[in-house]
Amino acid sequence: MESETAFFWTTRWPRSYVSFVGHRIVRFLGALHALGAFALISFGVLISKFGVARAVIYPVALAQIARSGLRLLPMILFLAIALGLVIIGQTVSLLSRVGATEFLGTVMATVVVRELGPLLTALIVLSWAGTANVVELGTARALGEIEALEVMGIDPIHYLVVPRMIGMGLAVFALTIYLILGALVSGYVWAFLQDVPLTPGEYVRQLATSVRWIDFVVLGLKTFLFGMSIAVVTCYHGLARMLRLEEVSNATVRAVAQTVVVCMLIDALFILIYLVA
Amino acid sequence: MSERGEVTTATPMIEMVDATLTSLVDPRRVIAEDVNWTVMPGDYWVVGGLHGVGKSDFIAAAGGILLPARGKYRLFGKEIEYGFERELVETRLRTGVVFDGGRLLNHLTLAENVALPMQYHLALSHDELLARVSELLEAVDLLSVANDFPSNISRNRQQRVGLARAMALRPEVILLDAPLTGLDPADANSWMEILDRLAAGHPAMGGKPATLVATADDFRPWRGHARQFAALRQKHLRLLRHVSTDTEEHLMREMVGKDLD
Numbered sequence: 385m386e387s388e389t390a391f392f393w394t395t396r397w398p399r400s401y402v403s404f405v406g407h408r409i410v411r412f413l414g415a416l417h418a419l420g421a422f423a424l425i426s427f428g429v430l431i432s433k434f435g436v437a438r439a440v441i442y443p444v445a446l447a448q449i450a451r452s453g454l455r456l457l458p459m460i461l462f463l464a465i466a467l468g469l470v471i472i473g474q475t476v477s478l479l480s481r482v483g484a485t486e487f488l489g490t491v492m493a494t495v496v497v498r499e500l501g502p503l504l505t506a507l508i509v510l511s512w513a514g515t516a517n518v519v520e521l522g523t524a525r526a527l528g529e530i531e532a533l534e535v536m537g538i539d540p541i542h543y544l545v546v547p548r549m550i551g552m553g554l555a556v557f558a559l560t561i562y563l564i565l566g567a568l569v570s571g572y573v574w575a576f577l578q579d580v581p582l583t584p585g586e587y588v589r590q591l592a593t594s595v596r597w598i599d600f601v602v603l604g605l606k607t608f609l610f611g612m613s614i615a616v617v618t619c620y621h622g623l624a625r626m627l628r629l630e631e632v633s634n635a636t637v638r639a640v641a642q643t644v645v646v647c648m649l650i651d652a653l654f655i656l657i658y659l660v661a
Numbered sequence: 662m663s664e665r666g667e668v669t670t671a672t673p674m675i676e677m678v679d680a681t682l683t684s685l686v687d688p689r690r691v692i693a694e695d696v697n698w699t700v701m702p703g704d705y706w707v708v709g710g711l712h713g714v715g716k717s718d719f720i721a722a723a724g725g726i727l728l729p730a731r732g733k734y735r736l737f738g739k740e741i742e743y744g745f746e747r748e749l750v751e752t753r754l755r756t757g758v759v760f761d762g763g764r765l766l767n768h769l770t771l772a773e774n775v776a777l778p779m780q781y782h783l784a785l786s787h788d789e790l791l792a793r794v795s796e797l798l799e800a801v802d803l804l805s806v807a808n809d810f811p812s813n814i815s816r817n818r819q820q821r822v823g824l825a826r827a828m829a830l831r832p833e834v835i836l837l838d839a840p841l842t843g844l845d846p847a848d849a850n851s852w853m854e855i856l857d858r859l860a861a862g863h864p865a866m867g868g869k870p871a872t873l874v875a876t877a878d879d880f881r882p883w884r885g886h887a888r889q890f891a892a893l894r895q896k897h898l899r900l901l902r903h904v905s906t907d908t909e910e911h912l913m914r915e916m917v918g919k920d921l922d
Contacts, residue, residue: 437781437782439780439784440777440780440781520768523767524767528760529766531726532760532766533766535726535753535758535827536754536777536778536781537745537750537753537778537782538777538778
């Protein structure tokens with residue numbers, strides 16, 4: 385029995401821990417390098433071909449906005465309510481128990497507006513629409529549709545990647561705002577149901593004083609970058625090399641893992657901005 | 662070509678000089694070496710070869726999607742490179758490529774597939790676009806299924822829609838990959854009729870005669886239609902000079918490499 389399975393599953397086990405880790409790091413850097421190149425090319429096309437062939441690109445971009453934004457809205461609102469219940473409701477009641485409700489706004493601003501909102505939205509968009517990207521583009525590549533676009537004089541990056549960058553950038557941006565607003569409202573409702581002595585006016589005042597102008601700027605930039613990176617990384621894994629049909633599923637798994645890493649790196653960069661500002 | 666016995670001074674449409682062609686899927690695999698091949702305006706080429714000799718890669722190389730590993734390749738007298746700069750695209754679009762099986766975009770309907778190159782490159786009004794798409798689908802006899810998706814029709818019909826799509830921008834050369842493979846006689850006949858009309862000047866192409874290059878795994882249906890023949894065998898492109906006088910056996914021997922019984 386074992387020899388049969390060994391025939392099908394030839395997993396190579398690392399010979400030494402150090403070489404395993406080293407190998408992984410080198411491969412990770414190589415992947416990052418290729419991704420960076422693809423991202424630069426895609427941004428280049430996005431800018432240089434802006435407004436070119438609107439008749440084709442606009443409808444495709446709209447479809448992408450609908451798919452990764454509009455269609456995920458119910459899911460995001462559901463999550464907003466759940467988030468309000470789980471995190472905010474509990475935080476509010478905890479803070480009021482120790483008599484520290486004056487910190488509520490600060491906690492909200494840090495947790496929901498700066499970190500949890502954008503990150504959670506990015507993960508949702510990645511798992512719903514990002515995975516679909518890899519499968520669609522990987523299949524299209526495997527079936528030779530990319531060459532078909534090339535002979536029609538259509539840049540595959542312009543037709544396939546640019547609309548997804550626009551659609552996902554806007555989708556993550558808009559959905560994050562809905563998620564944050566929904567979570568803040570539902571959080572107050574949960575706190576109210578637990579008889580926390582906090583008026584709505586006081587709650588809003590605290591939030592308003594702890595959210596600074598830089599939060600809005602960073603929120604906009606960060607969510608847009610999250611969306612774009614989801615689009616770029618998932619498209620890269622679908623398009624970068626000729627996949628056989630059976631490789632599409634593995635490419636999807638790789639794409640999800642790398643997108644999460646990239647989003648975390650971007651997030652870390654923005655924390656640096658906060659430290660400086 | 663000199664076969665027609667006339668001296669032409671026109672620029673060749675496609676030219677390969679000492680070219681080494683590789684496979685699109687595996688760039689290390691050589692499919693043909695020392696290819697010297699010229700397509701002149703008005704030519705009607707059929708390149709024969711058995712399965713697996715790299716006919717599809719040959720079409721890709723002829724269309725300039727796959728540049729030769731060594732040697733020269735010129736499209737309308739210009740050396741081509743990869744990319745989508747405007748001048749490059751303009752040169753490329755003077756050729757139309759019809760892939761084996763059409764390679765339509767699966768998420769678009771047949772009509773949308775045919776419309777795509779015109780939407781992208783030309784600024785046509787909605788009515789003009791509709792009229793052009795109907796005209797092109799009519800030309801390949803598939804107007805009745807215009808709103809179906811590619812997966813709803815057979816592979817070879819998809820390739821016919823691929824021809825309509827390739828005709829959309831009125832190219833001067835049309836390259837077809839194995840249009841007659843695995844067809845019943847009726848479908849094969851309708852392909853030959855369409856191609857003959859293209860070679861003579863199709864109304865949907867503005868009446869201008871098109872230069873054609875097709876690959877095939879059998880020369881017989883093409884006799885009396887195509888004007889130039891070549892065989893791809895043992896990594897070499899052999900130009901067949903005396904097709905009109907050659908026997909069918911001789912033609913097949915050129916392609917297969919041995920006598921057929």
